[in-house]
Amino acid sequence: MHSRREFIHRLAISTAGIPFLSSKFPFFDDRPLRVAIMGLGGYGTRVGEAMQSCRRAKLVGVISGTPSKIKAWQEKYNIPDKNCYNYENFDNIKENTDIDAVYVITPNALHHDHVIRAAKAGKHVICEKPMALNAKEGQDMVNACREANVKLLVGYRMHFEPKTLEIVRMRKEGEFGKILFFQGLSGFKIGDPNQWRLDKDLAGGGSLMDIGIYAINGARYMVGEEPVWVTAQETKTDPQKFKDGVDETIQFQMGFPSGAVASCLSTYNMNNLDRFFLNGEKGFAELQPSTGYGPIEGKTHIGPLTQPHKTHQTVQMDEMAGIILDGHKAIVPVDGVEGLKDLQIIDAIYEACRSGQKVSLQA
CATH class of the missing domain: 3.30.360.10 (Dihydrodipicolinate Reductase; domain 2)
Structure with a gap:
């Protein structure tokens, strides 16, 4: 009789050429895109709630200037202290290996700075639209993400x-x-x-x-x-x-x-x-x-x-997880x-x- 380890090894070899298994069998599920939401206002709240139904994206962190909002989100979504930041200290997210991406949902004028800081911290960035105040700012953001080798996506649900x-x-x-x-x-x-x-x-x-x-x-x-x-x-x-x-x-x-x-x-x-x-x-x-x-x-x-x-924000976040983690291409671009x-x-x-x-x- 073969051992369990031998069985798993042989199964892995026999299925190595079948990439579609991950979408059909739960024990082959890919890891989720781990997201911190920046800006916990009305739309940020909508996104956070929608993400609870996501298959590939997971809410794991928050960034806010309002301590009471951070506390409420921690309690609602079981977010640990180490994944909570404010606008002054969120550059420290660079050291946090539990967060893959930052979703910037702050007022338009803040997008430029917040996106560039997140990129410099080595995190992929999703930014609400409009991406910036003008094309010059937008180009700065595109350049910063390219230089940091992170993806920049826009919330085109x-x-x-x-x-x-x-x-x-x-x-x-x-x-x-x-x-x-x-x-x-x-x-x-x-x-x-x-x-x-x-x-x-x-x-x-x-x-x-x-x-x-x-x-x-x-x-x-x-x-x-x-x-x-x-x-x-x-x-x-x-x-x-x-x-x-x-x-x-x-x-x-x-x-x-x-x-x-x-x-x-x-x-x-x-x-x-x-x-x-x-x-x-x-x-x-x-x-x-x-x-x-x-x-x-x-x-x-x-x-x-x-x-x-289907809830737009749930679909958006799952699709964006595929773009960031798997290199998927959107039918209509969102970069x-x-x-x-x-x-x-x-x-x-x-x-x-x-x-x-x-x-x-x-x-």
């Missing part, structure tokens, strides 16, 4: 959403024919006038930086091209709430190399705006709601989209270069608002 990906698949396979037009409507009536999203120093702008980026990014993955020009017009009806440098409503247009055009709206002063529409010579696709937390609803010229809803492209367009839209002129985008 819609890039993993099933109905969205079905439209991308149909477009790639030519089912809409030549793409002619995209419309993206993104907005809501914002509440508390004292929140950081209405503080230019922290937000870097207004609705465009928060909700309009969905229409920018959506136009790019729906049309399947990079825009070559933008025009834009800003409207402000409440200068008390939306002070200088904080945009209330921006309408913007983009042109693509094929001749397709996009017409988009970003606003903090209207509800019922969460719609994408893609039109081609052979058919169309519509999502409404298109970017909310779900469920996303949609249809195309051949009928309703019926892909099941720092993708985030940088959106920032370049945002810069151009603000310039078009200031100048009233069409702004060309470098290829």
Whole structure:
């Protein structure tokens, strides 16, 4: 009779050429991506809760400037003291081998510094969108992560959403024919006038930086091209709430190399705006709601989209674990270069608002 050790050894040899076993048998599961969340506000809380259902990503640490929040998260998620940091001492995470990646979910103006510090500490970084305040900052962050040999990903949860990906698949396979037009409507009536999203120093702008980026990014993955020009017009009806440098409503247009055009709206002063529409010579696709937390609803010229809803942040974190740990490639990219492209367009839209002129985008 063979010993148990001999049996395991022979089993390992016999299955060495079958890489798919890890996804089918629980005792072959790969280790999880161990994540520390930086910024324990509303969205950080949503991500933390969603991660409890992840298969490949695990919440193991927190970074916050509020001791009471750290304590509450420790109790809720069983996080040890050694994995808890504040904004002053989190560079010490470099010595912590229990943490693989930092998810930066702080106000926009802090992303640049926080991402670069995490990269210098040798940790992979996931950063909420917009990745930075402008393209120059974004390029700094991409460079820092490259130099540190860590991955930089951006929290584009819609890039993993099933109905969205079905439209991308149909477009790639030519089912809409030549793409002619995209419309993206993104907005809501914002509440508390004292929140950081209405503080230019922290937000870097207004609705465009928060909700309009969905229409920018959506136009790019729906049309399947990079825009070559933008025009834009800003409207402000409440200068008390939306002070200088904080945009209330921006309408913007983009042109693509094929001749397709996009017409988009970003606003903090209207509800019922969460719609994408893609039109081609052979058919169309519509999502409404298109970017909310779900469920996303949609249809195309051949009928309703019926892909099941899954919690976006759970799917995102599992997929990002595969990208970081296994080198998987996302169908729609979520890396720092993708985030940088959106920032370049945002810069151009603000310039078009200031100048009233069409702004060309470098290829």
